[in-house]
Amino acid sequence: MTSDLRQLALGTMLPAFEGTTAPAWLLARLREGMGGVILFGRNIVSPQQVAALVRQIRDVRPDAVVGIDEEGGDVTRIHHDQGSPYPGNRVLSENGDLDATRAVGRGIGAELRDLGINYNLAPIGDYVTDPLSPLTTRSYGRTPRDNAEHAAAWIEGMQEAGVAACVKHYPGLGGSLLDSHLSLGRVAAGRAEFEAEHLRTFVRAAASNVASMMTAHVVVDCLDPEAPTTLSPAVIGGLLRDEIGYDGVLISDALEMHGVLNHASSLPAAAVGALRAGVDALCLGAEQYEEATAAVVAAIVAAVRSGELPVERLEEANRRVAAMARAYPGTVDVPGSADTAAERATGVAAAWGATLVEGDVSIAGAGVHVVTFDDRTSIAAGPVPWGIGPELRGAGVTFADHVLTPPIRDLPDLSHVAPSDVVVAVVRDLPRHPGSAEVFHRLNAPRLVVVDMGYPGTDYPRATGVVRTFGASRASSAAAVRALTRQV
Numbered sequence: 001m002t003s004d005l006r007q008l009a010l011g012t013m014l015p016a017f018e019g020t021t022a023p024a025w026l027l028a029r030l031r032e033g034m035g036g037v038i039l040f041g042r043n044i045v046s047p048q049q050v051a052a053l054v055r056q057i058r059d060v061r062p063d064a065v066v067g068i069d070e071e072g073g074d075v076t077r078i079h080h081d082q083g084s085p086y087p088g089n090r091v092l093s094e095n096g097d098l099d100a101t102r103a104v105g106r107g108i109g110a111e112l113r114d115l116g117i118n119y120n121l122a123p124i125g126d127y128v129t130d131p132l133s134p135l136t137t138r139s140y141g142r143t144p145r146d147n148a149e150h151a152a153a154w155i156e157g158m159q160e161a162g163v164a165a166c167v168k169h170y171p172g173l174g175g176s177l178l179d180s181h182l183s184l185g186r187v188a189a190g191r192a193e194f195e196a197e198h199l200r201t202f203v204r205a206a207a208s209n210v211a212s213m214m215t216a217h218v219v220v221d222c223l224d225p226e227a228p229t230t231l232s233p234a235v236i237g238g239l240l241r242d243e244i245g246y247d248g249v250l251i252s253d254a255l256e257m258h259g260v261l262n263h264a265s266s267l268p269a270a271a272v273g274a275l276r277a278g279v280d281a282l283c284l285g286a287e288q289y290e291e292a293t294a295a296v297v298a299a300i301v302a303a304v305r306s307g308e309l310p311v312e313r314l315e316e317a318n319r320r321v322a323a324m325a326r327a328y329p330g331t332v333d334v335p336g337s338a339d340t341a342a343e344r345a346t347g348v349a350a351a352w353g354a355t356l357v358e359g360d361v362s363i364a365g366a367g368v369h370v371v372t373f374d375d376r377t378s379i380a381a382g383p384v385p386w387g388i389g390p391e392l393r394g395a396g397v398t399f400a401d402h403v404l405t406p407p408i409r410d411l412p413d414l415s416h417v418a419p420s421d422v423v424v425a426v427v428r429d430l431p432r433h434p435g436s437a438e439v440f441h442r443l444n445a446p447r448l449v450v451v452d453m454g455y456p457g458t459d460y461p462r463a464t465g466v467v468r469t470f471g472a473s474r475a476s477s478a479a480a481v482r483a484l485t486r487q488v
Helices: 002-010 024-032 047-060 089-095 098-114 144-160 191-207 233-244 267-277 290-306 311-327 341-354 389-394 434-440 474-485
Strands: 036-039 065-068 164-170 185-187 212-215 218-220 249-251 356-359 368-373 400-404 422-427 448-452 465-468
Touching (some): 002 290, 002 311, 024 047, 036 047, 065 311, 089 341, 098 144, 144 164, 233 267, 341 474, 368 434, 448 474, 465 474
Parallel strands (some): 164 212, 185 218, 212 249, 368 400, 368 422, 422 448, 448 465
Antiparallel strands (some): 356 465
16 A cells, blocks of 8 residues: 555656756656656756657656746746747737747747657746736736737647646736745735736636646635645635636646745645645656655655545546646657747747837947846746847847846946947846846946847836847847847
8 A cells, every 4th residue: 555655646746856867766766656857957958968868767657747847938948058049928929929929839849849848837827917026028918818818829839739738827926026936925916806817817728728737836815815826725626626627737836935835834745735735746846856755755655644635636636647648748759850940930020020119229330339237037037048149249240248247236347438339238127126227227328229128117218229029038139139230
């Protein structure tokens, strides 16, 4: 009985690991029946290496769930060294073409499938209602309807490509200004407002047969004022399963986050509580490896034996995870064999279609000084390169390059800027970085052009021109450079 329980407990686990090859402990747990793994940027060097890594995993468990966070835009693991070639969610919403959004989802899915990855923890379904939200341009935004329809289109494209999508973070944390990695947020909206603005996308995703949803570590007052969704039977069983009628896989957001640990007493306790509430798969987090996996498995087995967690709940979770793995089997093709040129081109066109130009932004014939306020957007995005430097060089522009990194306290020496020169300030989400905003306001130049690659709404009264891209992927960088150089 204990060995059967251990296998059931392992079947809900999707841990992380260190290195670019599968460690022995991970392969041993997969042989025992562990559900799968989650890949992060540190596990990725090249397509060939990722394919070899996934083959290692599938050699010991062919039906393993191999997951990754590949949203496109600001959050990428496959392209973490250079930035995503696909635009992010807010760009796609601003572009307004659902077919383009579907194509981007399909392109990302095809590239993941090519590597044997069969589960993508994307897209973001949260509807951001405040520019200070840590989600910023990861949200489709604009209107609740746009948010829901573009999320559904992206999901359809992803799953057409043969990869299970996972809309997050149910039931919607776009109304919280706190980062769940660091603290437990709260959404205070009334029921009617919450359903219209936040829940709508998840209802629409369920209707689109999304393979999976991820729970939010957030308290929604109108649904359960006591517990975060990840630990709430009312929000999972009562609302999602019974009222909405969703029967796909529900995965927890990373259980290492303080948004859930601030409520539960420990990582193992959070895992047991999540399963009891109705979660099927457990994402332990980016930095939880062998010891954490062993501790959680032991806690689940003990909870079943004590009667705290019904064995039927564990069996149900295993059935859902196994059904998703069967529906989206991962097979490793020849890396790079997926032809996604059309989808990438559609993404580039969408980035240009979303870009707004205000005033005079031309840098033609001028000496150019680029000042990049290289603030990190979020823990989820990680240290992915961004800005316009590579694309500007690719366009043949010579420029002085100044990259300011946190903590940003001082401006570069611009004393040699000539009256005919142009200073291009590249920023994103300045309202979320008051220190950087203060330094930016000290920037004085004869001609100042701002390239804003973040959430819309910030005004730049001293700028002669502004380019707004609504995202910082490579596709959006190319669109910004096109606007600056007036090159088609």
